[in-house]
Amino acid sequence: MIRSMLNAARSGAAEIWAHKTRSILSFLAIAVGSVVFIDAFSAIFHTYERLERQREFSGLARMHIMQNQAASYSSADEYVEPPTFGYEQLKKLREQAPEFHMISGESRSWRNIMEYDGERVVSSVNGITPEWMKRDFGYTLKGRFFTWHDIDEKLRVCVVVRRAPPPPGSKTTRKAYNYTAAYDNLVTHNDLLGKTVKIDGITFTVIGVAEEFPFSKRMESFSGYREQAKLLVPITTAANYGLVRGGGQMEVSIDAGPEAGFDDALRKVNNFLKITFGDGDFFLVENQLEQIRKNMAARLKDAFVTISLGMLAFIAGGIGIMNVTLATVFARTKEIGIRRAVGASRSDIMLQFMVEAVLLGLIGGVLGSALGWLWGVPLKVILNMGASPIKPWMPLISILIAAVTAFAFAIYPAWVAAGLKPADALRAE
Amino acid sequence: MTIHCSDLAKVYEGGKSGWPALRGLSFGIKAGEFVSVTGPSGCGKSTLLNIIGLLDEPSGGAYRLNGRDVFTLSDEERSRTRRDEIGFVFQSFHLLNRLSALENVCLPLRYAGAGGDEMRSRAAALLARVGLHGKEKKTPLELSGGERQRVAIARALANSPRIILADEPTGNLDSASSREIMDSLFALNAEGITIVMVTHDKELAARTGRNIRMRDGRIES
Numbered sequence: 199m200i201r202s203m204l205n206a207a208r209s210g211a212a213e214i215w216a217h218k219t220r221s222i223l224s225f226l227a228i229a230v231g232s233v234v235f236i237d238a239f240s241a242i243f244h245t246y247e248r249l250e251r252q253r254e255f256s257g258l259a260r261m262h263i264m265q266n267q268a269a270s271y272s273s274a275d276e277y278v279e280p281p282t283f284g285y286e287q288l289k290k291l292r293e294q295a296p297e298f299h300m301i302s303g304e305s306r307s308w309r310n311i312m313e314y315d316g317e318r319v320v321s322s323v324n325g326i327t328p329e330w331m332k333r334d335f336g337y338t339l340k341g342r343f344f345t346w347h348d349i350d351e352k353l354r355v356c357v358v359v360r361r362a363p364p365p366p367g368s369k370t371t372r373k374a375y376n377y378t379a380a381y382d383n384l385v386t387h388n389d390l391l392g393k394t395v396k397i398d399g400i401t402f403t404v405i406g407v408a409e410e411f412p413f414s415k416r417m418e419s420f421s422g423y424r425e426q427a428k429l430l431v432p433i434t435t436a437a438n439y440g441l442v443r444g445g446g447q448m449e450v451s452i453d454a455g456p457e458a459g460f461d462d463a464l465r466k467v468n469n470f471l472k473i474t475f476g477d478g479d480f481f482l483v484e485n486q487l488e489q490i491r492k493n494m495a496a497r498l499k500d501a502f503v504t505i506s507l508g509m510l511a512f513i514a515g516g517i518g519i520m521n522v523t524l525a526t527v528f529a530r531t532k533e534i535g536i537r538r539a540v541g542a543s544r545s546d547i548m549l550q551f552m553v554e555a556v557l558l559g560l561i562g563g564v565l566g567s568a569l570g571w572l573w574g575v576p577l578k579v580i581l582n583m584g585a586s587p588i589k590p591w592m593p594l595i596s597i598l599i600a601a602v603t604a605f606a607f608a609i610y611p612a613w614v615a616a617g618l619k620p621a622d623a624l625r626a627e
Numbered sequence: 628m629t630i631h632c633s634d635l636a637k638v639y640e641g642g643k644s645g646w647p648a649l650r651g652l653s654f655g656i657k658a659g660e661f662v663s664v665t666g667p668s669g670c671g672k673s674t675l676l677n678i679i680g681l682l683d684e685p686s687g688g689a690y691r692l693n694g695r696d697v698f699t700l701s702d703e704e705r706s707r708t709r710r711d712e713i714g715f716v717f718q719s720f721h722l723l724n725r726l727s728a729l730e731n732v733c734l735p736l737r738y739a740g741a742g743g744d745e746m747r748s749r750a751a752a753l754l755a756r757v758g759l760h761g762k763e764k765k766t767p768l769e770l771s772g773g774e775r776q777r778v779a780i781a782r783a784l785a786n787s788p789r790i791i792l793a794d795e796p797t798g799n800l801d802s803a804s805s806r807e808i809m810d811s812l813f814a815l816n817a818e819g820i821t822i823v824m825v826t827h828d829k830e831l832a833a834r835t836g837r838n839i840r841m842r843d844g845r846i847e848s
Contacts, residue, residue: 205737216725536721539682540782541710541738543703621683624721 203553206546210554212357213526214561224522225562227515228604232566232596233573239595240574240586241501245494247587252490259460259612260486261467263450266479269443280480284446285349285434288327291450291470300453302329303433305442312381312429312604314388315394319380321428323397325436325448332453341391341406349432354439356397357406357430360385381428397429400439460487512599515562516607523555523611534615535623551612552605559604560597567593629790630679631823632746635688637674637844648674650844651688656823658789661816663832666827666841672825673794679823680713681705693789705813708724710738714783716812718795720775722767728754728778729763735785753781757811774803780811791815791825797831809834 214221252258265280269287276281288303297303305325312321324330328344337359347357360381390404437446453464464485471481527534534547542550570593632713635652638645656662664672677683678690681697690697693712700708715721720732732750733741741749754763757777767775776796783791788824793812797805809831816836824835833840840847 205742212725308739458818532721535682535722536723537734537738538706539680539709539715539721540735541706541786543706545703546706546738619683620681621677624717 200265203549204364206550206553207377208617209550210557213554214557217526220522221523221558221561223564224281224518225558226598227511227518228514228559229566229569230294231508231511231515231568231603232563232600234504234592234598235572235596235599236567236588236592237574237586238501238504238508239592240588241504242498243439243589243592244587245497245501250492257453257455258490259454259457259463260490261452261454262484263452263467263471263481264484265447265449266482278478280491281475281478282445283450283475283481284300284448287474288433288448288450290474291314291467294470295466297455298452298477300329300451301333302332302451303327303448304330304451305433305444305446305448307436307442310429310441311396312384313399314393317384319384321381321397322426323429323441324427325433325435325442326378326430330430336411337407337408338411339406341404341407343406344432346431351435352434352438353432354402354435355405355432356402357408358385358390358393358395358404359427359430360407360413361428361442362411363409385402385428395556397431398441400441402431409443428467442476463600465595486495510604515559516603519555519558519604520607520611523551523608524614526554527551527611527615531618531623531626535620535626536573538618538620538623546619548612548616551615552608555608555612556601561602562604563593563597563600566600567596569588570596570610628658629658631689631691632679633689635675635678635681636686637671637678637689639685640724645660648844649678649685652844652846654839655689656821658821659819660837661813661818661822661835661836662824662839663835664823664839664841665827665829665832666847668827670841671844672841676792676794676825677822680715681709700768706738710735712718712784712788712789712790714780714785714788716776716779716783716791716793716796718798720767720772720779720799722775722778723784724767727764727766728759728770728774728781731767731778732781732785733754739786746770749783750785753784754778756784757781758807771804772800774807776800776804777811780808782813784815790821790823795825795827797826797828805831809829 249258255543262285265283281331283303285303288301292298292301303326307323310321310323326344327349328346339357341357343357344355347353351552385407390452391407393404394401395404396402402526433442433448436442454460464483467483471483475481502548537550538546569590574588579585632655632736633653635650636647636651638647640646652675664675666672674683678685679692681692681700684698692708697705697708710803722728723734726734729747729750730752733746736746736749745845751760751763757780759774759777759781762770762774767778770778776799779796791812796812797808800808812822812824822835824831826832
């Protein structure tokens with residue numbers, strides 16, 4: 199059997215070589231299917247990989263408390279000054295939900311002046327708590343991070359973020375980075391650890407330098423949000439010295455811990471807001487788990503649409519192979535007769551055409567995989583689309599599907615070939 | 628009796644009741660005989676040869692080959708019988724033009740499960756036997772008609788068959804080549820191989836041990 203298959207493979211390869219144009223046309227369609235499949239595989243894999251990384255890096259059971267900017271009032275008389283979610287409220291929430299993995303309050307300002315050694319640069323300030331470090335901390339820290347003592351005592355200490363250079367070839371990102379080039383220059387070229395800097399004219403001691411992970415190791419969140427922090431200060435200090443607007447108003451990121459208890463955690467937070475601030479709808483709790491799930495479902499849907507297209511391309515390729523194999527059977531009817539006359543059985547003939555078709559499928563699959571890799575890695579990088587995470591099993595699966603498709607679509611023509619009567623086949627011209 | 632046919636009939640499909648090619652033939656051929664089959668075109672000679680060679684199936688009657696009722700054989704068994712017990716030589720050679728002479732001779736050996744150097748050396752020896760030493764790598768298109776027919780004879784001998792069926796083996800050859808081919812066939816017959824040859828050539832038929840004359844699907848004498 200193995201020898202027959204080897205013979206059939208040798209003869210099939212010779213046939214494919216003898217009819218190059220016909221062969222190329224038939225395996226091109228399969229190759230297109232392969233390319234689309236690999237792209238879809240890598241898209242699906244990428245989605246799951248990101249989800250896994252998100253789970254490891256920042257947890258999925260996330261929610262975000264923020265001011266309800268959409269709150270509308272029908273007249274000016276109805277307007278109520280929104281309450282402040284400040285440090286006191288944060289402490290209360292932490293007391294009421296000790297089981298939460300993280301409750302991180304944060305206030306921001308986008309334009310602050312940082313001064314060091316006579317050099318003044320534009321920066322931003324994030325007022326934070328030690329909890330900030332618990333999730334999404336994509337930095338290597340030199341020195342130390344904030345303690346609750348820093349927060350409670352409103353100490354004038356800060357952590358400077360040294361940002362990673364932008365990824366190569368990304369014009370947009372480079373532009374965005376150039377905007378804050380002065381800050382980046384200052385913190386990159388000066389070892390600020392232990393030094394004093396001025397933020398909006400107030401002296402701070404740099405207790406830590408947080409060096410951002412390079413882009414290749416960076417967490418890419420499903421919401422597309424990327425942390426843009428530069429200067430980190432205790433949240434209480436930021437409010438106390440007026441470094442951030444809103445008088446201590448903060449947004450709160452919560453990691454409820456295990457996903458299973460997320461719904462209960464969400465209810466607990468909503469209850470807390472209702473009890474603390476009344477029915478005013480002043481704050482929104484953004485369900486990030488839901489958002490992640492929706493985002494992921496959308497990505498998977500896209501990937502499955504691509505896979506369907508890949509399937510269609512494979513089917514088209516399969517029909518092409520069936521067509522070519524049928525044409526081959528009719529063109530080689532006499533040869534079939536000769537082979538039958540010298541002792542080939544129906545199964546020998548069937549095997550010969552099946553092997554030929556599967557070889558075509560395999561060549562198409564290999565070609566498609568090579569093209570898929572070319573598209574997914576170097577071309578996408580050149581086009582600034584980000585390389586697809588192509589794993590070795592993806593081309594292998596794609597080649598396997600190509601071979602199986604070719605096999606399935608060759609059954610009928612091979613069966614027709616095997617069914618020819620030797621005497622009739624020999625008479626064919 | 629190597630070949631034994633009784634009341635053999637073949638009706639081709641077409642028209643209301645089909646077209647009868649063989650109308651009840653009964654005859655026997657002993658091992659080692661050289662039998663020629665003659666008759667005008669369309670009398671059923673080739674059809675008979677195809678049925679004897681298991682390339683076609685009769686519509687009626689009985690056919691025993693080496694004592695076995697061929698009607699009861701499966702496709703696999705019929706193929707094996709063709710491969711191991713029968714060699715074919717056709718008027719138009721029926722060689723595969725994209726294969727070399729050696730590869731053409733290898734074909735029946737491959738189907739018999741042979742392979743490698745053993746198969747190639749056997750094929751080369753067969754080509755040498757029919758006088759084609761040194762032309763193993765030539766394709767049929769690079770050979771003369773006579774040489775092609777000799778490749779076909781070498782191929783027919785590949786699995787050492789006991790019967791050779793030749794359908795107008797000299798029909799496409801000049802007289803010198805025809806003589807060479809006939810000499811080869813007579814030599815094979817002298818070695819004990821049964822030969823059944825369809826021919827139009829009465830002179831050739833006269834040289835064979837027995838002649839079956841056909842007309843309108845029947846044996847005339």
